[in-house]
Amino acid sequence: MPENGEQQNFISLKTALRLIKADTSFQMQLIKNGQLPDKHTFVLYSLPGMGKTQGIREMVTDPQQLCVIDINAEFGGSLSMPISHVNEKEQTAQVLHALNASISRLKAHALEYSSIPHFLFLDEFNRGDEFMKQTIMQLLLENRLPGNSLPENVFVVGAGNTAENIFSDEAMIENDVNELDTATRDRINPLFIQLEPKEWLDWAYVNEVAPEVVDFIGSKSYHEQQELLYQPSKSADGTGATPRSWARLSSFLADPTIKNDPVLLRAAVFSMIGNDCGNQFLTYLTTGDPLDIFALLQKPDQEKFMQLSTGRKMAFFSSALRLVEQDLESENSRGYAQIFLNYLQTNDQTAVARFMHTQVETGVLEQKYPKTNVYLRKEPRFMQLVMEMSVNNI
Structure with a gap:
Protein backbone atom coordinates (compact mmCIF):
# COMPACT_ATOMS: atom_id res chain seq x y z
CA MET A 1 0.00 0.00 0.00
CA SER A 78 -21.34 4.75 -30.00
CA LEU A 79 -23.52 5.46 -26.96
CA SER A 80 -25.32 8.21 -28.85
CA MET A 81 -24.42 8.47 -32.54
CA PRO A 82 -25.06 11.72 -34.45
CA ILE A 83 -27.11 11.27 -37.62
CA SER A 84 -27.74 14.07 -40.15
CA HIS A 85 -31.40 14.59 -40.99
CA VAL A 86 -32.63 16.80 -43.84
CA ASN A 87 -36.23 17.94 -44.03
CA GLU A 88 -36.59 18.44 -47.78
CA LYS A 89 -40.02 20.01 -47.47
CA GLU A 90 -38.85 22.74 -45.11
CA GLN A 91 -35.31 22.78 -46.51
CA THR A 92 -33.83 22.50 -43.06
CA ALA A 93 -31.17 20.24 -41.62
CA GLN A 94 -30.67 19.00 -38.10
CA VAL A 95 -28.54 16.49 -36.26
CA LEU A 96 -30.37 13.65 -34.52
CA HIS A 97 -28.76 11.18 -32.15
CA ALA A 98 -29.35 7.44 -32.36
CA LEU A 99 -29.27 5.98 -28.85
CA ASN A 100 -27.33 2.80 -28.11
CA ALA A 101 -29.82 -0.10 -28.41
CA SER A 102 -29.17 -1.46 -24.89
CA ILE A 103 -29.49 1.97 -23.31
CA GLN A 194 -10.29 -3.32 -1.20
CA LEU A 195 -10.13 -7.10 -1.51
CA GLU A 196 -11.86 -8.78 1.44
CA PRO A 197 -11.26 -12.57 1.41
CA LYS A 198 -14.10 -13.35 3.83
CA GLU A 199 -16.63 -11.63 1.58
CA TRP A 200 -15.31 -13.45 -1.47
CA LEU A 201 -15.49 -16.80 0.31
CA ASP A 202 -19.07 -16.10 1.40
CA TRP A 203 -19.90 -15.32 -2.23
CA ALA A 204 -18.10 -18.47 -3.38
CA TYR A 205 -20.07 -20.64 -0.93
CA VAL A 206 -23.37 -19.26 -2.26
CA ASN A 207 -22.42 -19.47 -5.93
CA GLU A 208 -21.17 -23.06 -5.88
CA VAL A 209 -17.54 -22.32 -6.69
CA ALA A 210 -15.70 -25.66 -6.89
CA PRO A 211 -15.15 -27.16 -3.42
CA GLU A 212 -11.47 -27.66 -4.23
CA VAL A 213 -11.12 -23.89 -4.72
CA VAL A 214 -13.01 -22.77 -1.61
CA ASP A 215 -11.27 -25.44 0.45
CA PHE A 216 -7.82 -24.44 -0.83
CA ILE A 217 -8.41 -20.69 -0.31
CA GLY A 218 -10.48 -21.02 2.86
CA SER A 219 -7.92 -23.13 4.69
CA LYS A 220 -5.23 -20.44 4.43
CA SER A 221 -4.47 -17.56 6.78
CA TYR A 222 -5.97 -14.15 6.03
CA HIS A 223 -2.69 -12.84 4.59
CA GLU A 224 -2.24 -15.94 2.43
CA GLN A 225 -5.81 -15.64 1.16
CA GLN A 226 -5.13 -12.07 0.04
CA GLU A 227 -1.94 -13.09 -1.77
CA LEU A 228 -3.63 -16.02 -3.52
CA LEU A 229 -6.82 -14.22 -4.52
CA TYR A 230 -4.93 -11.39 -6.16
CA GLN A 231 -1.50 -12.02 -7.65
CA PRO A 232 -0.61 -9.67 -10.51
CA SER A 233 1.10 -10.91 -13.63
CA LYS A 234 4.84 -10.34 -13.76
CA SER A 235 4.81 -9.54 -17.46
CA ALA A 236 2.61 -7.65 -19.89
CA ASP A 237 1.36 -10.85 -21.56
CA GLY A 238 1.43 -13.11 -18.52
CA THR A 239 -1.40 -14.51 -16.42
CA GLY A 240 -2.13 -13.49 -12.85
CA ALA A 241 -4.74 -14.55 -10.33
CA THR A 242 -7.85 -12.57 -9.42
CA PRO A 243 -11.03 -13.46 -7.52
CA ARG A 244 -12.76 -13.70 -10.91
CA SER A 245 -10.18 -16.12 -12.35
CA TRP A 246 -10.37 -18.36 -9.25
CA ALA A 247 -14.14 -18.56 -9.64
CA ARG A 248 -13.87 -19.31 -13.36
CA LEU A 249 -11.45 -22.14 -12.59
CA SER A 250 -14.52 -24.10 -11.43
CA SER A 251 -15.58 -24.71 -15.03
CA PHE A 252 -12.35 -26.64 -15.70
CA LEU A 253 -12.61 -28.62 -12.47
CA ALA A 254 -16.18 -29.64 -13.36
CA ASP A 255 -14.97 -31.25 -16.62
CA PRO A 256 -13.84 -34.86 -15.86
CA THR A 257 -11.82 -35.03 -19.08
CA ILE A 258 -9.66 -32.10 -17.99
CA LYS A 259 -9.62 -32.81 -14.28
CA ASN A 260 -8.43 -36.40 -14.74
CA ASP A 261 -5.75 -35.62 -17.31
CA PRO A 262 -2.66 -34.18 -15.56
CA VAL A 263 -1.39 -32.48 -18.73
CA LEU A 264 -4.71 -30.82 -19.56
CA LEU A 265 -5.33 -29.89 -15.94
CA ARG A 266 -1.93 -28.23 -15.63
CA ALA A 267 -2.47 -26.23 -18.82
CA ALA A 268 -5.97 -25.19 -17.76
CA VAL A 269 -4.92 -24.12 -14.25
CA PHE A 270 -1.91 -22.11 -15.46
CA SER A 271 -4.02 -20.38 -18.10
CA MET A 272 -6.48 -19.26 -15.46
CA ILE A 273 -4.45 -18.30 -12.36
CA GLY A 274 -0.83 -18.13 -13.52
CA ASN A 275 2.24 -20.17 -12.65
CA ASP A 276 2.82 -19.27 -8.98
CA CYS A 277 -0.73 -19.80 -7.76
CA GLY A 278 -1.15 -22.64 -10.25
CA ASN A 279 1.77 -24.61 -8.83
CA GLN A 280 0.46 -24.24 -5.28
CA PHE A 281 -3.04 -25.32 -6.30
CA LEU A 282 -1.81 -28.31 -8.31
CA THR A 283 0.31 -29.44 -5.36
CA TYR A 284 -2.80 -29.31 -3.20
CA LEU A 285 -4.76 -31.35 -5.76
CA THR A 286 -2.11 -34.01 -6.36
CA THR A 287 -0.25 -34.46 -3.09
CA GLY A 288 -2.63 -33.14 -0.49
CA ASP A 289 -5.92 -34.51 0.77
CA PRO A 290 -8.58 -32.78 -1.35
CA LEU A 291 -12.02 -32.53 0.17
CA ASP A 292 -14.22 -35.36 -1.18
CA ILE A 293 -17.85 -34.27 -0.90
CA PHE A 294 -19.22 -37.51 -2.35
CA ALA A 295 -17.27 -39.69 0.07
CA LEU A 296 -18.52 -37.79 3.12
CA LEU A 297 -22.12 -38.26 1.96
CA GLN A 298 -21.85 -41.83 0.70
CA LYS A 299 -19.85 -43.10 3.67
CA PRO A 300 -20.72 -40.87 6.65
CA ASP A 301 -17.85 -40.42 9.07
CA GLN A 302 -18.70 -37.99 11.84
CA GLU A 303 -15.31 -38.34 13.50
CA LYS A 304 -13.44 -37.57 10.28
CA PHE A 305 -15.71 -34.59 9.64
CA MET A 306 -15.08 -33.18 13.11
CA GLN A 307 -11.34 -33.24 12.39
CA LEU A 308 -11.72 -31.05 9.30
CA SER A 309 -10.64 -27.43 9.50
CA THR A 310 -13.32 -24.72 9.72
CA GLY A 311 -12.67 -23.77 6.10
CA ARG A 312 -13.15 -27.35 4.95
CA LYS A 313 -16.39 -27.74 6.88
CA MET A 314 -17.73 -24.57 5.26
CA ALA A 315 -16.66 -25.82 1.84
CA PHE A 316 -18.55 -29.05 2.48
CA PHE A 317 -21.73 -27.31 3.66
CA SER A 318 -21.91 -25.11 0.58
CA SER A 319 -20.86 -27.71 -2.01
CA ALA A 320 -22.96 -30.60 -0.67
CA LEU A 321 -26.28 -28.77 -0.98
CA ARG A 322 -26.59 -29.47 -4.71
CA LEU A 323 -26.04 -33.20 -4.12
CA VAL A 324 -28.54 -33.23 -1.26
CA GLU A 325 -31.15 -31.51 -3.45
CA GLN A 326 -30.59 -33.97 -6.29
CA ASP A 327 -30.88 -36.89 -3.87
CA LEU A 328 -34.23 -35.62 -2.59
CA GLU A 329 -35.46 -35.31 -6.18
CA SER A 330 -34.51 -38.89 -7.05
CA GLU A 331 -36.81 -41.88 -6.64
CA ASN A 332 -34.18 -43.83 -4.70
CA SER A 333 -33.00 -41.38 -2.08
CA ARG A 334 -29.79 -42.32 -0.27
CA GLY A 335 -30.55 -40.20 2.76
CA TYR A 336 -28.08 -37.42 2.01
CA ALA A 337 -30.31 -34.82 3.71
CA GLN A 338 -30.20 -36.62 7.05
CA ILE A 339 -26.46 -37.16 6.74
CA PHE A 340 -26.03 -33.46 5.97
CA LEU A 341 -28.10 -32.53 9.03
CA ASN A 342 -25.96 -34.81 11.21
CA TYR A 343 -22.84 -32.98 10.03
CA LEU A 344 -24.49 -29.67 10.91
CA GLN A 345 -24.40 -30.75 14.56
CA THR A 346 -20.64 -30.14 14.63
CA ASN A 347 -19.30 -28.17 17.57
CA ASP A 348 -17.49 -25.85 15.13
CA GLN A 349 -19.72 -22.84 15.71
CA THR A 350 -17.89 -20.68 13.17
CA ALA A 351 -18.54 -23.09 10.31
CA VAL A 352 -22.21 -23.52 11.26
CA ALA A 353 -22.72 -19.76 11.70
CA ARG A 354 -21.23 -19.02 8.28
CA PHE A 355 -23.50 -21.64 6.71
CA MET A 356 -26.57 -20.24 8.42
CA HIS A 357 -25.67 -16.71 7.36
CA THR A 358 -24.69 -17.34 3.73
CA GLN A 359 -27.30 -19.98 2.90
CA VAL A 360 -30.24 -19.63 5.30
CA GLU A 361 -30.44 -16.01 6.47
CA THR A 362 -29.97 -14.69 2.93
CA GLY A 363 -32.73 -16.92 1.52
CA VAL A 364 -30.38 -18.86 -0.76
CA LEU A 365 -31.39 -22.24 0.71
CA GLU A 366 -35.07 -21.56 0.06
CA GLN A 367 -34.56 -20.20 -3.45
CA LYS A 368 -31.94 -22.58 -4.85
CA TYR A 369 -32.58 -25.76 -2.87
CA PRO A 370 -36.34 -25.80 -2.12
CA LYS A 371 -36.65 -29.52 -1.32
CA THR A 372 -33.66 -29.41 1.01
CA ASN A 373 -35.10 -26.32 2.67
CA VAL A 374 -38.46 -28.01 3.28
CA TYR A 375 -36.80 -31.18 4.56
CA LEU A 376 -34.49 -29.40 6.99
CA ARG A 377 -37.19 -27.11 8.35
CA LYS A 378 -39.21 -30.14 9.41
CA GLU A 379 -36.32 -31.20 11.62
CA PRO A 380 -36.27 -29.85 15.21
CA ARG A 381 -32.47 -29.90 15.28
CA PHE A 382 -32.29 -27.60 12.27
CA MET A 383 -34.97 -25.25 13.59
CA GLN A 384 -32.98 -24.99 16.80
CA LEU A 385 -30.08 -23.63 14.72
CA VAL A 386 -32.45 -21.18 13.02
CA MET A 387 -33.71 -19.97 16.40
CA GLU A 388 -30.17 -19.54 17.71
CA MET A 389 -29.28 -17.56 14.59
CA SER A 390 -32.29 -15.27 15.14
CA VAL A 391 -31.41 -14.70 18.80
CA ASN A 392 -27.77 -13.87 17.96
CA ASN A 393 -28.90 -11.33 15.33
CA ILE A 394 -31.16 -9.40 17.69
Whole structure:
Protein backbone atom coordinates (compact mmCIF):
# COMPACT_ATOMS: atom_id res chain seq x y z
CA MET A 1 0.00 0.00 0.00
CA PRO A 2 1.35 3.49 -0.79
CA GLU A 3 2.98 5.27 2.13
CA ASN A 4 1.92 8.79 1.12
CA GLY A 5 -1.51 8.29 2.70
CA GLU A 6 -3.37 10.04 -0.12
CA GLN A 7 -6.09 7.41 -0.28
CA GLN A 8 -6.99 5.53 2.87
CA ASN A 9 -10.77 5.37 2.50
CA PHE A 10 -10.79 1.77 1.34
CA ILE A 11 -14.02 -0.18 1.76
CA SER A 12 -15.25 -3.64 0.82
CA LEU A 13 -17.35 -4.25 -2.28
CA LYS A 14 -20.25 -5.31 -0.06
CA THR A 15 -20.15 -1.97 1.77
CA ALA A 16 -19.97 -0.05 -1.51
CA LEU A 17 -23.03 -1.83 -2.91
CA ARG A 18 -24.95 -1.28 0.33
CA LEU A 19 -24.20 2.45 0.10
CA ILE A 20 -25.35 2.64 -3.52
CA LYS A 21 -28.54 0.72 -2.74
CA ALA A 22 -29.36 2.83 0.33
CA ASP A 23 -28.74 6.12 -1.49
CA THR A 24 -30.78 5.00 -4.49
CA SER A 25 -33.73 4.06 -2.25
CA PHE A 26 -33.61 7.51 -0.62
CA GLN A 27 -33.42 9.33 -3.96
CA MET A 28 -36.32 7.28 -5.33
CA GLN A 29 -38.40 8.29 -2.31
CA LEU A 30 -37.72 11.95 -3.11
CA ILE A 31 -38.78 11.37 -6.72
CA LYS A 32 -42.02 9.67 -5.62
CA ASN A 33 -42.76 12.66 -3.35
CA GLY A 34 -42.35 15.04 -6.26
CA GLN A 35 -39.06 16.44 -4.97
CA LEU A 36 -35.98 17.09 -7.05
CA PRO A 37 -33.37 14.45 -6.15
CA ASP A 38 -29.72 15.29 -5.51
CA LYS A 39 -28.40 12.30 -7.41
CA HIS A 40 -24.95 11.01 -6.57
CA THR A 41 -22.78 9.43 -9.21
CA PHE A 42 -20.79 6.61 -7.69
CA VAL A 43 -17.64 5.26 -9.34
CA LEU A 44 -16.16 1.97 -8.14
CA TYR A 45 -12.38 1.74 -8.31
CA SER A 46 -10.47 -1.46 -7.68
CA LEU A 47 -7.88 -3.87 -8.98
CA PRO A 48 -9.11 -5.93 -11.97
CA GLY A 49 -11.28 -8.98 -11.34
CA MET A 50 -12.65 -7.91 -7.94
CA GLY A 51 -16.27 -8.65 -8.89
CA LYS A 52 -17.63 -5.13 -9.41
CA THR A 53 -19.78 -6.05 -12.41
CA GLN A 54 -20.99 -9.27 -10.82
CA GLY A 55 -21.82 -7.36 -7.65
CA ILE A 56 -23.97 -4.86 -9.54
CA ARG A 57 -25.77 -7.69 -11.35
CA GLU A 58 -26.59 -9.33 -8.03
CA MET A 59 -27.70 -6.04 -6.49
CA VAL A 60 -30.12 -5.39 -9.36
CA THR A 61 -32.09 -8.62 -9.41
CA ASP A 62 -34.20 -7.87 -12.51
CA PRO A 63 -32.01 -7.77 -15.66
CA GLN A 64 -34.48 -5.37 -17.31
CA GLN A 65 -33.57 -2.79 -14.69
CA LEU A 66 -29.86 -2.92 -15.54
CA CYS A 67 -27.79 -2.07 -18.59
CA VAL A 68 -24.07 -2.90 -18.51
CA ILE A 69 -21.86 -1.14 -21.05
CA ASP A 70 -18.18 -2.09 -21.36
CA ILE A 71 -16.67 1.21 -22.48
CA ASN A 72 -13.40 -0.51 -23.38
CA ALA A 73 -15.24 -2.45 -26.10
CA GLU A 74 -17.09 0.58 -27.52
CA PHE A 75 -15.88 3.01 -30.14
CA GLY A 76 -16.13 6.80 -30.11
CA GLY A 77 -19.65 8.15 -29.85
CA SER A 78 -21.34 4.75 -30.00
CA LEU A 79 -23.52 5.46 -26.96
CA SER A 80 -25.32 8.21 -28.85
CA MET A 81 -24.42 8.47 -32.54
CA PRO A 82 -25.06 11.72 -34.45
CA ILE A 83 -27.11 11.27 -37.62
CA SER A 84 -27.74 14.07 -40.15
CA HIS A 85 -31.40 14.59 -40.99
CA VAL A 86 -32.63 16.80 -43.84
CA ASN A 87 -36.23 17.94 -44.03
CA GLU A 88 -36.59 18.44 -47.78
CA LYS A 89 -40.02 20.01 -47.47
CA GLU A 90 -38.85 22.74 -45.11
CA GLN A 91 -35.31 22.78 -46.51
CA THR A 92 -33.83 22.50 -43.06
CA ALA A 93 -31.17 20.24 -41.62
CA GLN A 94 -30.67 19.00 -38.10
CA VAL A 95 -28.54 16.49 -36.26
CA LEU A 96 -30.37 13.65 -34.52
CA HIS A 97 -28.76 11.18 -32.15
CA ALA A 98 -29.35 7.44 -32.36
CA LEU A 99 -29.27 5.98 -28.85
CA ASN A 100 -27.33 2.80 -28.11
CA ALA A 101 -29.82 -0.10 -28.41
CA SER A 102 -29.17 -1.46 -24.89
CA ILE A 103 -29.49 1.97 -23.31
CA SER A 104 -32.64 2.59 -25.35
CA ARG A 105 -34.25 -0.57 -23.94
CA LEU A 106 -33.31 0.47 -20.40
CA LYS A 107 -34.77 3.94 -20.96
CA ALA A 108 -38.04 2.52 -22.31
CA HIS A 109 -38.39 0.14 -19.36
CA ALA A 110 -37.57 2.92 -16.88
CA LEU A 111 -40.27 5.16 -18.39
CA GLU A 112 -42.82 2.34 -18.15
CA TYR A 113 -41.89 1.49 -14.55
CA SER A 114 -41.12 4.95 -13.20
CA SER A 115 -41.39 3.96 -9.53
CA ILE A 116 -38.58 1.42 -9.79
CA PRO A 117 -34.86 2.34 -9.89
CA HIS A 118 -32.89 1.38 -12.99
CA PHE A 119 -29.12 1.36 -13.38
CA LEU A 120 -26.77 2.14 -16.25
CA PHE A 121 -23.43 0.60 -15.33
CA LEU A 122 -20.40 1.91 -17.23
CA ASP A 123 -17.67 -0.71 -16.84
CA GLU A 124 -14.11 0.47 -17.59
CA PHE A 125 -15.61 3.96 -17.76
CA ASN A 126 -12.21 5.70 -17.98
CA ARG A 127 -10.77 3.58 -20.80
CA GLY A 128 -12.79 5.00 -23.67
CA ASP A 129 -11.10 6.78 -26.55
CA GLU A 130 -10.96 10.57 -26.76
CA PHE A 131 -14.17 10.70 -28.79
CA MET A 132 -15.93 8.80 -26.02
CA LYS A 133 -14.49 10.75 -23.10
CA GLN A 134 -16.79 13.78 -23.27
CA THR A 135 -19.83 11.58 -23.78
CA ILE A 136 -18.98 9.57 -20.68
CA MET A 137 -18.42 12.69 -18.59
CA GLN A 138 -21.76 14.12 -19.70
CA LEU A 139 -23.45 10.88 -18.74
CA LEU A 140 -21.75 10.67 -15.35
CA LEU A 141 -22.28 14.29 -14.41
CA GLU A 142 -25.57 15.24 -16.11
CA ASN A 143 -27.40 11.93 -16.44
CA ARG A 144 -27.81 12.50 -20.16
CA LEU A 145 -26.29 11.71 -23.53
CA PRO A 146 -26.06 13.98 -26.58
CA GLY A 147 -29.62 14.43 -27.78
CA ASN A 148 -31.03 12.08 -25.14
CA SER A 149 -31.85 12.68 -21.51
CA LEU A 150 -32.38 9.75 -19.16
CA PRO A 151 -35.41 9.31 -16.89
CA GLU A 152 -35.05 10.40 -13.28
CA ASN A 153 -35.22 6.80 -12.11
CA VAL A 154 -32.10 5.81 -14.08
CA PHE A 155 -28.96 5.96 -11.95
CA VAL A 156 -25.51 5.93 -13.53
CA VAL A 157 -22.70 3.99 -11.86
CA GLY A 158 -19.14 3.83 -13.16
CA ALA A 159 -16.38 1.31 -12.54
CA GLY A 160 -12.74 1.18 -13.52
CA ASN A 161 -9.12 1.17 -12.49
CA THR A 162 -7.25 4.11 -10.99
CA ALA A 163 -4.59 6.00 -12.96
CA GLU A 164 -2.08 5.16 -10.22
CA ASN A 165 -1.61 1.90 -8.35
CA ILE A 166 -3.02 2.73 -4.91
CA PHE A 167 -4.14 -0.77 -3.96
CA SER A 168 -0.94 -2.79 -3.81
CA ASP A 169 2.81 -2.54 -3.48
CA GLU A 170 3.18 -5.16 -6.20
CA ALA A 171 4.64 -4.07 -9.53
CA MET A 172 1.88 -3.74 -12.09
CA ILE A 173 1.56 -2.83 -15.74
CA GLU A 174 0.81 0.89 -15.96
CA ASN A 175 -2.92 1.59 -16.10
CA ASP A 176 -3.84 3.12 -19.45
CA VAL A 177 -6.81 5.22 -18.37
CA ASN A 178 -8.16 8.71 -18.94
CA GLU A 179 -7.38 10.77 -15.86
CA LEU A 180 -10.22 12.91 -14.51
CA ASP A 181 -9.76 16.62 -14.10
CA THR A 182 -10.28 18.31 -10.72
CA ALA A 183 -13.76 19.61 -11.52
CA THR A 184 -14.98 16.16 -12.58
CA ARG A 185 -13.47 14.42 -9.55
CA ASP A 186 -15.26 16.95 -7.33
CA ARG A 187 -18.64 15.95 -8.78
CA ILE A 188 -18.45 12.17 -8.52
CA ASN A 189 -18.37 9.87 -5.50
CA PRO A 190 -15.35 7.55 -5.82
CA LEU A 191 -15.49 4.32 -3.83
CA PHE A 192 -12.16 2.53 -3.49
CA ILE A 193 -12.71 -1.22 -3.21
CA GLN A 194 -10.29 -3.32 -1.20
CA LEU A 195 -10.13 -7.10 -1.51
CA GLU A 196 -11.86 -8.78 1.44
CA PRO A 197 -11.26 -12.57 1.41
CA LYS A 198 -14.10 -13.35 3.83
CA GLU A 199 -16.63 -11.63 1.58
CA TRP A 200 -15.31 -13.45 -1.47
CA LEU A 201 -15.49 -16.80 0.31
CA ASP A 202 -19.07 -16.10 1.40
CA TRP A 203 -19.90 -15.32 -2.23
CA ALA A 204 -18.10 -18.47 -3.38
CA TYR A 205 -20.07 -20.64 -0.93
CA VAL A 206 -23.37 -19.26 -2.26
CA ASN A 207 -22.42 -19.47 -5.93
CA GLU A 208 -21.17 -23.06 -5.88
CA VAL A 209 -17.54 -22.32 -6.69
CA ALA A 210 -15.70 -25.66 -6.89
CA PRO A 211 -15.15 -27.16 -3.42
CA GLU A 212 -11.47 -27.66 -4.23
CA VAL A 213 -11.12 -23.89 -4.72
CA VAL A 214 -13.01 -22.77 -1.61
CA ASP A 215 -11.27 -25.44 0.45
CA PHE A 216 -7.82 -24.44 -0.83
CA ILE A 217 -8.41 -20.69 -0.31
CA GLY A 218 -10.48 -21.02 2.86
CA SER A 219 -7.92 -23.13 4.69
CA LYS A 220 -5.23 -20.44 4.43
CA SER A 221 -4.47 -17.56 6.78
CA TYR A 222 -5.97 -14.15 6.03
CA HIS A 223 -2.69 -12.84 4.59
CA GLU A 224 -2.24 -15.94 2.43
CA GLN A 225 -5.81 -15.64 1.16
CA GLN A 226 -5.13 -12.07 0.04
CA GLU A 227 -1.94 -13.09 -1.77
CA LEU A 228 -3.63 -16.02 -3.52
CA LEU A 229 -6.82 -14.22 -4.52
CA TYR A 230 -4.93 -11.39 -6.16
CA GLN A 231 -1.50 -12.02 -7.65
CA PRO A 232 -0.61 -9.67 -10.51
CA SER A 233 1.10 -10.91 -13.63
CA LYS A 234 4.84 -10.34 -13.76
CA SER A 235 4.81 -9.54 -17.46
CA ALA A 236 2.61 -7.65 -19.89
CA ASP A 237 1.36 -10.85 -21.56
CA GLY A 238 1.43 -13.11 -18.52
CA THR A 239 -1.40 -14.51 -16.42
CA GLY A 240 -2.13 -13.49 -12.85
CA ALA A 241 -4.74 -14.55 -10.33
CA THR A 242 -7.85 -12.57 -9.42
CA PRO A 243 -11.03 -13.46 -7.52
CA ARG A 244 -12.76 -13.70 -10.91
CA SER A 245 -10.18 -16.12 -12.35
CA TRP A 246 -10.37 -18.36 -9.25
CA ALA A 247 -14.14 -18.56 -9.64
CA ARG A 248 -13.87 -19.31 -13.36
CA LEU A 249 -11.45 -22.14 -12.59
CA SER A 250 -14.52 -24.10 -11.43
CA SER A 251 -15.58 -24.71 -15.03
CA PHE A 252 -12.35 -26.64 -15.70
CA LEU A 253 -12.61 -28.62 -12.47
CA ALA A 254 -16.18 -29.64 -13.36
CA ASP A 255 -14.97 -31.25 -16.62
CA PRO A 256 -13.84 -34.86 -15.86
CA THR A 257 -11.82 -35.03 -19.08
CA ILE A 258 -9.66 -32.10 -17.99
CA LYS A 259 -9.62 -32.81 -14.28
CA ASN A 260 -8.43 -36.40 -14.74
CA ASP A 261 -5.75 -35.62 -17.31
CA PRO A 262 -2.66 -34.18 -15.56
CA VAL A 263 -1.39 -32.48 -18.73
CA LEU A 264 -4.71 -30.82 -19.56
CA LEU A 265 -5.33 -29.89 -15.94
CA ARG A 266 -1.93 -28.23 -15.63
CA ALA A 267 -2.47 -26.23 -18.82
CA ALA A 268 -5.97 -25.19 -17.76
CA VAL A 269 -4.92 -24.12 -14.25
CA PHE A 270 -1.91 -22.11 -15.46
CA SER A 271 -4.02 -20.38 -18.10
CA MET A 272 -6.48 -19.26 -15.46
CA ILE A 273 -4.45 -18.30 -12.36
CA GLY A 274 -0.83 -18.13 -13.52
CA ASN A 275 2.24 -20.17 -12.65
CA ASP A 276 2.82 -19.27 -8.98
CA CYS A 277 -0.73 -19.80 -7.76
CA GLY A 278 -1.15 -22.64 -10.25
CA ASN A 279 1.77 -24.61 -8.83
CA GLN A 280 0.46 -24.24 -5.28
CA PHE A 281 -3.04 -25.32 -6.30
CA LEU A 282 -1.81 -28.31 -8.31
CA THR A 283 0.31 -29.44 -5.36
CA TYR A 284 -2.80 -29.31 -3.20
CA LEU A 285 -4.76 -31.35 -5.76
CA THR A 286 -2.11 -34.01 -6.36
CA THR A 287 -0.25 -34.46 -3.09
CA GLY A 288 -2.63 -33.14 -0.49
CA ASP A 289 -5.92 -34.51 0.77
CA PRO A 290 -8.58 -32.78 -1.35
CA LEU A 291 -12.02 -32.53 0.17
CA ASP A 292 -14.22 -35.36 -1.18
CA ILE A 293 -17.85 -34.27 -0.90
CA PHE A 294 -19.22 -37.51 -2.35
CA ALA A 295 -17.27 -39.69 0.07
CA LEU A 296 -18.52 -37.79 3.12
CA LEU A 297 -22.12 -38.26 1.96
CA GLN A 298 -21.85 -41.83 0.70
CA LYS A 299 -19.85 -43.10 3.67
CA PRO A 300 -20.72 -40.87 6.65
CA ASP A 301 -17.85 -40.42 9.07
CA GLN A 302 -18.70 -37.99 11.84
CA GLU A 303 -15.31 -38.34 13.50
CA LYS A 304 -13.44 -37.57 10.28
CA PHE A 305 -15.71 -34.59 9.64
CA MET A 306 -15.08 -33.18 13.11
CA GLN A 307 -11.34 -33.24 12.39
CA LEU A 308 -11.72 -31.05 9.30
CA SER A 309 -10.64 -27.43 9.50
CA THR A 310 -13.32 -24.72 9.72
CA GLY A 311 -12.67 -23.77 6.10
CA ARG A 312 -13.15 -27.35 4.95
CA LYS A 313 -16.39 -27.74 6.88
CA MET A 314 -17.73 -24.57 5.26
CA ALA A 315 -16.66 -25.82 1.84
CA PHE A 316 -18.55 -29.05 2.48
CA PHE A 317 -21.73 -27.31 3.66
CA SER A 318 -21.91 -25.11 0.58
CA SER A 319 -20.86 -27.71 -2.01
CA ALA A 320 -22.96 -30.60 -0.67
CA LEU A 321 -26.28 -28.77 -0.98
CA ARG A 322 -26.59 -29.47 -4.71
CA LEU A 323 -26.04 -33.20 -4.12
CA VAL A 324 -28.54 -33.23 -1.26
CA GLU A 325 -31.15 -31.51 -3.45
CA GLN A 326 -30.59 -33.97 -6.29
CA ASP A 327 -30.88 -36.89 -3.87
CA LEU A 328 -34.23 -35.62 -2.59
CA GLU A 329 -35.46 -35.31 -6.18
CA SER A 330 -34.51 -38.89 -7.05
CA GLU A 331 -36.81 -41.88 -6.64
CA ASN A 332 -34.18 -43.83 -4.70
CA SER A 333 -33.00 -41.38 -2.08
CA ARG A 334 -29.79 -42.32 -0.27
CA GLY A 335 -30.55 -40.20 2.76
CA TYR A 336 -28.08 -37.42 2.01
CA ALA A 337 -30.31 -34.82 3.71
CA GLN A 338 -30.20 -36.62 7.05
CA ILE A 339 -26.46 -37.16 6.74
CA PHE A 340 -26.03 -33.46 5.97
CA LEU A 341 -28.10 -32.53 9.03
CA ASN A 342 -25.96 -34.81 11.21
CA TYR A 343 -22.84 -32.98 10.03
CA LEU A 344 -24.49 -29.67 10.91
CA GLN A 345 -24.40 -30.75 14.56
CA THR A 346 -20.64 -30.14 14.63
CA ASN A 347 -19.30 -28.17 17.57
CA ASP A 348 -17.49 -25.85 15.13
CA GLN A 349 -19.72 -22.84 15.71
CA THR A 350 -17.89 -20.68 13.17
CA ALA A 351 -18.54 -23.09 10.31
CA VAL A 352 -22.21 -23.52 11.26
CA ALA A 353 -22.72 -19.76 11.70
CA ARG A 354 -21.23 -19.02 8.28
CA PHE A 355 -23.50 -21.64 6.71
CA MET A 356 -26.57 -20.24 8.42
CA HIS A 357 -25.67 -16.71 7.36
CA THR A 358 -24.69 -17.34 3.73
CA GLN A 359 -27.30 -19.98 2.90
CA VAL A 360 -30.24 -19.63 5.30
CA GLU A 361 -30.44 -16.01 6.47
CA THR A 362 -29.97 -14.69 2.93
CA GLY A 363 -32.73 -16.92 1.52
CA VAL A 364 -30.38 -18.86 -0.76
CA LEU A 365 -31.39 -22.24 0.71
CA GLU A 366 -35.07 -21.56 0.06
CA GLN A 367 -34.56 -20.20 -3.45
CA LYS A 368 -31.94 -22.58 -4.85
CA TYR A 369 -32.58 -25.76 -2.87
CA PRO A 370 -36.34 -25.80 -2.12
CA LYS A 371 -36.65 -29.52 -1.32
CA THR A 372 -33.66 -29.41 1.01
CA ASN A 373 -35.10 -26.32 2.67
CA VAL A 374 -38.46 -28.01 3.28
CA TYR A 375 -36.80 -31.18 4.56
CA LEU A 376 -34.49 -29.40 6.99
CA ARG A 377 -37.19 -27.11 8.35
CA LYS A 378 -39.21 -30.14 9.41
CA GLU A 379 -36.32 -31.20 11.62
CA PRO A 380 -36.27 -29.85 15.21
CA ARG A 381 -32.47 -29.90 15.28
CA PHE A 382 -32.29 -27.60 12.27
CA MET A 383 -34.97 -25.25 13.59
CA GLN A 384 -32.98 -24.99 16.80
CA LEU A 385 -30.08 -23.63 14.72
CA VAL A 386 -32.45 -21.18 13.02
CA MET A 387 -33.71 -19.97 16.40
CA GLU A 388 -30.17 -19.54 17.71
CA MET A 389 -29.28 -17.56 14.59
CA SER A 390 -32.29 -15.27 15.14
CA VAL A 391 -31.41 -14.70 18.80
CA ASN A 392 -27.77 -13.87 17.96
CA ASN A 393 -28.90 -11.33 15.33
CA ILE A 394 -31.16 -9.40 17.69
